[in-house]
Amino acid sequence: ISKEILRQHTSSRERANDYEKIYAEILKIARPKSIIDIASGLNPCSIILSGFKGDYYAYEISRSDVNFLNKYFKIIKKYNINGKSFVKNIAKEFNFKKADVCFLFKFLDLMGKERKLFFINLIKHLDCKYLVASFSKKTISLKAMRNPERKWFESLLTNLGLKYKKLDFENEI
Numbered sequence: 001i002s003k004e005i006l007r008q009h010t011s012s013r014e015r016a017n018d019y020e021k022i023y024a025e026i027l028k029i030a031r032p033k034s035i036i037d038i039a040s041g042l043n044p045c046s047i048i049l050s051g052f053k054g055d056y057y058a059y060e061i062s063r064s065d066v067n068f069l070n071k072y073f074k075i076i077k078k079y080n081i082n083g084k085s086f087v088k089n090i091a092k093e094f095n096f097k098k099a100d101v102c103f104l105f106k107f108l109d110l111m112g113k114e115r116k117l118f119f120i121n122l123i124k125h126l127d128c129k130y131l132v133a134s135f136s137k138k139t140i141s142l143k144a145m146r147n148p149e150r151k152w153f154e155s156l157l158t159n160l161g162l163k164y165k166k167l168d169f170e171n172e173i
Contacts (some may be wrong), residue, residue: 002046002048002049005072006043008042008121010054020050023046023052027050031100034057035099036097039060040058043105044058054080057092057097057171058083059086059088060085061088065085066172070085094122100128106172108135109136122158133153133170134173138173
């Protein structure tokens with residue numbers, strides 16, 4: 001059922017075949033007991049595919065997505081996933097729960113020219129051990145990008161003194 005839900009949303013549909021691989025790679029690096037998912041969309045519906053047990057907090061601007069996710073979290077509570085979703089304009093509000101891992105899937109490009117400033121503000125306010133940020137390898141028209149790597153992001157991480165590991169999947173980095 002979760003996989004079918006994920007196929008209903010554009011960004012999670014693109015990632016649907018890779019979720020198990022993505023989570024396996026993330027869980028090699030971090031063994032989280034808590035996760036926050038910023039600009040989550042329906043991505044939280046994938047966490048059940050990971051074997052994760054713990055607290056999962058999703059932040060999304062869409063009230064209807066938040067309502068749906070809170071219903072979904074009630075259903076999957078029996079799998080020891082304690083989830084809660086919150087309405088938040090994450091481009092302007094930076095107060096989030098403390099967590100071991102923060103997901104920021106395919107959001108930074110949406111910030112346009114403000115992406116660096118947004119990311120710096122976000123980093124200042126996050127209280128987490130690991131951040132998983134991803135970028136699409138395809139354009140909106142689903143054509144492959146000529147330069148899918150985000151050198152600006154790698155440079156920013158280096159300038160901020162943050163260590164990172166790059167993972168490359170079919171549709172995103």
